[in-house]
Amino acid sequence: MxxxxxxxxxxxxxxxxxxxxxxxxxxxxxxxxxxxxxxxxxxxxxxxxxxxxxxxxxxxxxxxxxxxxxxxxxxxxxxxxxxxxxxxxxxxxxxxxxxxxxxxxxxxxxxxxxxxxxxxxxxxxxxxxxxxxxxxxxxxPVTVATISWHAKQTIRRFLELTSDDPEGQLPFKLHDFGARGVSSLQSAALGGAAHLVNFLGTDTVSALCLARAHYHEPMAGYSIPAAEHSTITSWGREREVDAYRNMLKQFGKPGAIVAVVSDSYDIYHAIREHWGTTLREEVIASGATLVIRPDSGDPVEVVADSLVLLDEAFGHTVNGKGYRVLNHVRVIQGDGINPDTIRAILQRITDAGYAANNVAFGMGGALLQRLDRDTQxxxxxxxxxxxxxxxxxxxxxxxxxxxxxxxxxxxxxxxxxxxxxxxxxxxxxxxxxxxxxxxxxxxxxxxxxxxxxxxxxxxxxxxxxxx
Missing domain, CATH: 3.20.140.10 (nicotinate phosphoribosyltransferase)
Structure with missing residues (x-):
């Protein structure tokens, strides 16, 4: 015993x-x-x-x-x-x-x-x-599910305002990045499963195991291939573009989604020169959707600026509600994300004429750890x-x-x-x-x-x- x-x-x-x-x-x-x-x-x-x-x-x-x-x-x-x-x-x-x-x-x-x-x-x-x-x-788990549910209502409101397919977009708009930031495997599993009550996106594997073991759910959430700083910076700064090209080579298939952290050195240079110029035709030819991930700076400013630069490189279409939807590319913001920054980012890009389709969010500490019994x-x-x-x-x-x-x-x-x-x-x-x-x-x-x-x-x- x-x-x-x-x-x-x-x-x-x-x-x-x-x-x-x-x-x-x-x-x-x-x-x-x-x-x-x-x-x-x-x-x-x-x-x-x-x-x-x-x-x-x-x-x-x-x-x-x-x-x-x-x-x-x-x-x-x-x-x-x-x-x-x-x-x-x-x-x-x-x-x-x-x-x-x-x-x-x-x-x-x-x-x-x-x-x-x-x-x-x-x-x-x-x-x-x-x-x-x-x-x-x-x-x-009640508090995590509550935070996640309220974030979902915020995202839904912006999608309903700016997207032609709000309900189709919504399930994958908030991704759980919190497994490494919690105090235990049990917290990751239980809190991660609580988030999946509301969304379908997660990188918390233990949450999938708990939903399967305790709630009869064969697969509660999904993820995509994504880069981290070590896999990009291991190529060296002078070969940054080769690191990005490798991501396209490995994962850039028609219909696929591939996420690449792009701020290891200079997010704006990476978008303008590497993604928007050198690799532009390769991105388009791959048939995949490239998701750029900034990971530093002011989240509201960086996301808004990144959308503008990606728009300049890849262009956009205007949807039925009059908002811009980028061609071939999207942005996911995981650094500094909490319910307040989600709302602020969505308000900022909406004011700039971009649909909420263009962005997704990853939330870690604010989802699974920055809470306690007194939160509710x-x-x-x-x-x-x-x-x-x-x-x-x-x-x-x-x-x-x-x-x-x-x-x-x-x-x-x-x-x-x-x-x-x-x-x-x-x-x-x-x-x-x-x-x-x-x-x-x-x-x-x-x-x-x-x-x-x-x-x-x-x-x-x-x-x-x-x-």
Whole structure:
């Protein structure tokens, strides 16, 4: 047994002592997860299914308990050995919890419950709290999917304004460049898959593996041959044009797309002299689409300037909406890309008369790493407990921060049948308010995964909501 595979150690230290802290007579607890606001006013729910398959699929064993008992004893924390032994002996190691959540891919306004966790066995009422650490990590894929989804709405607006085929162009306009910038392989996989809920372009291979393993998706995203600085500069500055010619020779086939970083020395010289003069006829004859990648400087200025220079060299057509579309060439910007620079670049080139068709974006750190739990103010809180046979509201309401006031009661997210509006309400007797329907489904119960969705369905669900 490896320590990192032990569910009992996938928690915070102080959680080991919490079974001793509830009121006498407690035999049930109820928790919920929400985004309490943040950068965006709605979130895209994704990643719970993967987390559950990874963390909860294997039943707890006595070997797990032995390992956890010894570690917590040395660590200075009490440990509920008898409680865990009972779960193994009486329940086969399956955790007595019920997890309900909105379907993955759902776009939900902030300040609404996204999932709930409740105990199902009176003797194991303390288990939901023990799982907080691992379950709240859903904040990460939800936040990545949310950032990606909002970027998609920005790009869509510019494509609808300037492109003859906005929906055909959109899926490949934002490419995931983030694998090397995250803290772990798991983050790359889960965050990368979250981006692929919205787009089809990625260089994060682990995201493809996660979508295949946990969401039944044979191939979730696509990429193209592309140069990096080492493969260009290894030819030497005096042979820069030969490095570019080699890219055309290796990958420049009719209908192909090949991306070449071109700022190792001087992006403007590379476009004017190498691509626009020396190699111009070879680019055209190849039948491929050449994608120039600047990788330094001010992103807004460099992209705009590069389009003008490429236009001078290769020309353009004017589409049905009156915007220029370059012949044979495009630009992809990956350096300095975030939601703000995407919007600024698209506004700049639109003002200059160029269609959004002409550019694509690669986002790395701002997509998978430059975010944290407070980006969307995620929290998992207890909202109800049954003590001496009676359910009581459990909540916090700190005088120093009203934004941290938590919800009360056994909660349910409901959808108004008439207008589709979502609202979180206490449903202590199991009866939904008139004119509403349940907006959550039971995804996990007593060791069993109850919902096992395909990635394609999650994508469809996220696409249904637009702004």
């Amino acid at each position: 490896h320590y990192l595979d032990n569910l009992l150690l996938n928690t915070d230290s102080y959680k080991a002592s919490h079974w001793l802290q509830y009121p006498p007579g407690t035999d049930a607890t109820f928790f919920y997860v929400e985004s309490r606001g943040g950068l965006h006013d709605r979130t895209v729910f994704f990643g719970l299914q993967s987390i559950l398959k990874d963390a909860l699929a294997r039943p707890v064993t006595h070997a797990d308990i032995d390992e956890a008992r010894d570690l917590f004893a040395a660590h200075g924390e009490p440990f509920n050995e008898a409680g865990w032994r009972d779960i193994v002996d009486r329940l086969g190691g399956h955790l007595p919890v019920r997890i309900r959540a909105v379907p993955e891919g759902s776009v939900v306004p902030t300040h609404q419950a996204l999932m709930t966790i409740e105990s199902t066995d009176p003797q194991a009422y303390w288990v939901p709290s023990y799982l907080e650490t691992l379950l709240l990590r859903v904040w990460y 103010k995620f929290a998992l809180k207890c909202s109800a407990a049954r003590v001496n046979g009676e359910w009581i509201d459990v909540y916090k309401d700190p005088v120093t921060d009203s934004g941290k006031q938590s919800k009360r009661g056994r909660l349910q997210l409901v959808r108004n049948v008439e207008d589709g509006r979502l609202n979180t309400v206490p449903v202590n007797d199991g009866t939904l308010p008139t004119g509403t329907e349940d907006a959550m489904v039971t995804v996990w119960e007593n060791g069993e995964l109850r919902v096992d969705e395909a990635f394609a369905m999650i994508r469809t669900r996220a696409e249904r909501t637009r702004v």
